[in-house]
Amino acid sequence: MKQISFLPTFGNWKKAARRALREGISPNEIAWEEIGEDRPGLHLFEEAEPETTAKAAPEFRVPKRFLALAKLVALHRQPTRWPLLYRLLWRLTHGESHLLEISIDPDVAMEELWRTYYANIFNPARVKVRAMQAEMPKKYWRNLPEATLIPSLLHEAPQRVESMMKKSAAKIAVQDGDEWRPAPAPKTSSLTTLREAAAHCTACPLYKNATQTVFGEGRKGAALMLLGEQPGDQEDLTGKPFIGPAGQLLNRALEEAGIDRDAVYVTNTVKHFKWEPRGKRRIHQKPSSRDIAACRPWLEAELRVVRPDVLVCLGSTASQAIFGSSFRVTKERGKVLESELTPRVVTTVHPSSLLRQPDEESRRREYALFVADLGVALRAAEEK
Numbered sequence: 001m002k003q004i005s006f007l008p009t010f011g012n013w014k015k016a017a018r019r020a021l022r023e024g025i026s027p028n029e030i031a032w033e034e035i036g037e038d039r040p041g042l043h044l045f046e047e048a049e050p051e052t053t054a055k056a057a058p059e060f061r062v063p064k065r066f067l068a069l070a071k072l073v074a075l076h077r078q079p080t081r082w083p084l085l086y087r088l089l090w091r092l093t094h095g096e097s098h099l100l101e102i103s104i105d106p107d108v109a110m111e112e113l114w115r116t117y118y119a120n121i122f123n124p125a126r127v128k129v130r131a132m133q134a135e136m137p138k139k140y141w142r143n144l145p146e147a148t149l150i151p152s153l154l155h156e157a158p159q160r161v162e163s164m165m166k167k168s169a170a171k172i173a174v175q176d177g178d179e180w181r182p183a184p185a186p187k188t189s190s191l192t193t194l195r196e197a198a199a200h201c202t203a204c205p206l207y208k209n210a211t212q213t214v215f216g217e218g219r220k221g222a223a224l225m226l227l228g229e230q231p232g233d234q235e236d237l238t239g240k241p242f243i244g245p246a247g248q249l250l251n252r253a254l255e256e257a258g259i260d261r262d263a264v265y266v267t268n269t270v271k272h273f274k275w276e277p278r279g280k281r282r283i284h285q286k287p288s289s290r291d292i293a294a295c296r297p298w299l300e301a302e303l304r305v306v307r308p309d310v311l312v313c314l315g316s317t318a319s320q321a322i323f324g325s326s327f328r329v330t331k332e333r334g335k336v337l338e339s340e341l342t343p344r345v346v347t348t349v350h351p352s353s354l355l356r357q358p359d360e361e362s363r364r365r366e367y368a369l370f371v372a373d374l375g376v377a378l379r380a381a382e383e384k
């Protein structure tokens with residue numbers, strides 16, 4: 001039995017799965033083990049055979065639909081998703097290329113995982129049926145695993161929105177009597193312990209209106225730590241930092257700067273989504289200095305445990321949390337600075353600001369500057 005121990009991200013699973021496939025290891029011969037960031041020393045293959053014994057690498061092709069689905073299933077929290085995905089991958093590349101069409105196959109029932117995930121993240125307040133149909137014409141809906149859910153989710157949406165609005169109005173009203181105190185970050189060298197403790201944090205009122213704490217993600221000892229402002233709507237629903245539109249842009253920029261997203265630690269200055277209702281939408285609200293101060297012990301603990309070579313502050317909230325409220329990102333961006341919290345810091349804009357640029361030309365210009373700032377951070381880490 002081969003044990004594959006890995007940090008549970010889609011990228012890491014893909015690398016490990018590709019290698020296992022190349023080596024001809026069948027699904028029954030693999031035990032997939034999720035590890036925390038506290039065990040960075042473990043390799044993907046603990047008992048890996050020397051490269052020379054690997055079988056000749058054949059070409060593998062899988063349907064695009066599988067890759068898209070696998071990415072989404074990877075966001076689910078069940079550990080069984082990894083062996084399921086590998087079993088599907090194995091079968092798709094070993095003579096069953098039409099497997100996904102066989103809906104009664106027990107392995108294809110893994111789409112059930114995706115349906116559960118979709119139902120959980122479906123936000124009735126954000127439904128735009130026309131936009132959904134424009135992006136994906138209805139005739140293709142039958143190919144989507146979540147298609148069977150859409151009619152009932154749409155049907156229930158107005159009722160769910162009404163109850164969400166009632167609930168949030170009630171919660172916002174109680175905030176008047178709330179207090180802010182420093183978050184109770186435990187003294188530990190374990191990121192897993194920190195994450196578990198942060199999941200129950202009630203040190204400021206932001207937890208009341210949010211779905212869950214969105215703690216940082218990545219491994220201990222990562223060369224770069226990226227610090228944003230706070231989770232957004234998608235991050236709040238999935239519990240993962242930087243997965244919404246700004247996160248996708250960040251991924252692209254990291255890749256262009258030569259930085260592997262899976263090798264960096266990403267987190268936010270404030271760990272709960274702060275928002276206010278506007279119509280059916282949850283509108284982002286800038287965290288206050290009280291919110292930032294209350295949440296600071298989590299950031300300090302992350303810095304203490306991860307010990308990045310360079311901290312990259314994305315936007316003014318993150319930068320001012322490190323350097324104080326008089327700090328101006330526009331003046332200082334792209335420079336390697338020193339701070340009391342961590343020896344080297346590079347500041348730049350938040351990727352969401354790139355999405356708000358008024359025209360194509362300024363979008364390109366700002367994006368290029370952003371990639372250049374990330375490059376400065378990478379070089380500073382490499383020079384260490």
Ligand code: SF4
Nearest residue numbers: 201203204272294295
């Ligand atoms: S925002 Fe930070 S301090 Fe406030 S409840 Fe969430 S984790 Fe705790």
